[in-house]
Amino acid sequence: MSPSQPINHLSIADAGKALRAGQITARQLTEDALDQVAALDPSVNAFVLVTVARALKDAERADADFANGIDRGPMQGIPYALKDIYATARIRTTCHSNLLRDAIPSTDSAVAERLANSGGVLIGKVGTFEFAIGGPSFDLPFPPARNPWNLDHFTGGSSSGSAAAVAAGMVRIAMGSDTGGSIRAPAGYCGVVGLKPTYGRVSRRGVFPLSYSLDHCGPLAWSVEDTALAMQVIAGYDPFDAASADVPVPNFTAKMRHELIGLRIGYTRNFYIENSFCTPDAAKALDAAAQQLASLGAVVEEVAMPPFEQFDACKNTILFAEAYAIHESDLKTRPYAYGRKAYQTLVSGAVLSAADLVQAQRLRRELTTFLNQNVLRAYDALLAPNMLRTAAPFSSFGPDDGGGGGVLTGPFNVTGNPALALPIGFVADGLPLSAQIVGRPFDEPTVLQIGAAYEAAAGFTGRRPILKRQKPLECSLPL
Template sequence: MSDTNLFELSIAEAGRKLRDGSITSLALTEDALSRIAAIDPALDSFITVTAERARADATAADANFSKGIDNGPMQGVPYALKDIYDTAGIRSTCHSKLRLDNVPAADSVVETKFKAQGGVLLGKLATHEFALGGPSFDLPFPPARNPWNREHIPGGSSSGSGAAVAAGLVRMAMGSDTGGSIRGPAAYCGTVGLKPTYGLVSRRGVFPLSTTLDHCGPLSWTVEDSAIALQTIAGYDALDPASVDVPIPDYLDGLGQGVEGLRIGLPRHFFAKAQDVSPEVVAAIDRAAETLEKLGAVVDEITLPDYDLFNACGRIIMYTEAYAIHEQDYQKRPLDFGRLTYLRMTLGAFVTGADIQQAMRLRRELSRAVNLKLKNCDALITASALAPAPAFADIDPNSSPNWPVQTMPFNVTGNPAMSVPTGFSASGLPLSMQIVGRAFDESMVLRIGAALESATGLSARRPALARG
């Protein structure tokens, strides 16, 4: 295998080759660094490339392999982090002027777990400012661009994570998801994006946006790679107040079991007649449902409460909590925020106690409605994004962007949800849907995603990118 296609190896494939000695971690790392240098100037997915750290990590991993030491599936495998994850001795900027000089003294829990396995940190990735305001051109770093067409957005707020994975700069990147910020970039960039159940992955050391809605999770090219990443990071953290102490299964166990006999709910009314929905998205989800039926699943149409109720509930909570987190800087350093961040946080300043109480009450009702459907279904499938990625030119710089995604419902309920590719638009941009499971049943979500991925072969299609 030549160095020019090392980037195409999945985590699982690279792991096998690392362990049989046919490749080295240093070779994978040098290939990734070379690819970043050649391609990323056109994509702006990285804020900080940690080349020296990456080479040291790779050298240490190779030394351990030579001694027969194996610390886990991420050993020797390059990865990257959204730039809201704390990294000891490496700046963590949140893509904001307010944190340009922030160098944490300690790692986030997620980074600690990757480091313990011997993963190779390539760097920190672009986001929207504080995972809220973007895409913006008035920040210290430019917004990331979509590798399928750089004139289009890669989604937000885990924009750099989606772009870097889609471009093959890294096999897996960590994102965060408060209203869809893992699944949105995955949908627009044609990757897998997994939002785990609320409380499954520690958020300690990750800059918060909305403490009752925030989730940490991976973006990757394959479902299997997301399962490997989740296996690495899932687990109880007594110092994260939201963390839940539940048994962690082997997430790889069910990936080959197929969907024979499973019952899957399809709330088609959610998206099929939504404002701004693309007929291509609807047709692609219908094809995916037909594929699952051909594989032996039963797909039944179901109804859920109106999407607008989920969206309003989640946004009231998100903006209120975001304002509470940033209130001091908002009052003392307002001009240091990007315009979109400031506008969005301003909404939270005007929410009343009665508003937030009503939102919390509605949240319980909406969660109950979703979980009642999941008593009779093994999982649900629905839209992630309602249309392909919009162009930067189509976004009004004078108003807060509101591109059509339908990811907020499962931040409100906390259920696991994963965006997976379903095809491509006539313009060549990715299409997607999300798979939603019962609380802490990521194994079922991954199982269904793996079956669909195997049947469609979409993970093999990658954007055409020039390399230096």
């Protein structure tokens, strides 16, 4: 730990080294994180609940374990936040909705349980689009999170609070969920790293569902290494999640120091080159990222993919049909309790037929087979666009539509492949741009290897937004 390095700038890896060397304590890390939240969150609106008492208790337990020679892994003593669709025992879990405003689960979600058992420090719950869909909205119990790079712009969603909290430096890591891009889009808009693991790699038990066959759980973090360290804790088979994959958990950092020489990376340029949302800045940054990977020794070649529109139509049909099935009873009996945007989005699933869903699932199988048996048989990974423009201002969102668009994340929810979002540059007004590295099923180590090599060479991950600190809120934060 450098004497000149602020404690809140330490990565998970560096904080872990300092904790184990006795240079800092989990209590110090936690108090610093709580101070950051108190000073910055009144402007950012990332948190819907700050669990002060729980955080301090977790920190004391982590410090006691260190003192007794007990090492629970890379998250021990590290503050983190959970998207407010992750059930937390005896702690309010609202899904950012009036329907669950006072809901208090009796048990933890699988991820919350794993993080607690690993010695992590829960700082609180962060905001989301209502039920992970339909935002940003201003008619909900909590305001939408704001983009730390420009508070007049939105964060993307639905893991909006997770991305904002990490980008602002309130926590190093926050958990999100991804059904059509809800980890990767906000990670991209907020200039942080986000990983959608392979479908089934991380248990979704205890996470409020949006689409049973598309939902993924994963982390948002400052860096690829921090992402990998969090994955080491949260990944693993869960017999109580029907979609959980019974496969070995690899060492997610094992390849991260390896060179890219010999790797073959397909560049899905056709996904965006004719897309009307694509800005010149995004196109230039994506091409530069491809060139950077080639300069690191990888063979980078353009690869033909099925039209993005096929993936998008497939994803939307499955998502809206399954989301409507989940919410059907409440949509019929308590429609007034939903926010306008979530209601309008969810109710659209009512017009879909069984035939629509069957055809979408058939197309899904064809697209997944093409990607894995054709494209990824010839290439180790793909470089793909994440979003084709920077975050829109809140002023561009009307009550029934928005200023979003140009997010190209959905294809890899359809196929279930691991996909890593990472920054690839900034435009003139300071807002970030992002790309995805996509890998073969359960080959997150190669995805992380490529992401870490690019990150080290490009240097964008080290940039942080500058936010005005406000007077700390003392102990007025909810417990």
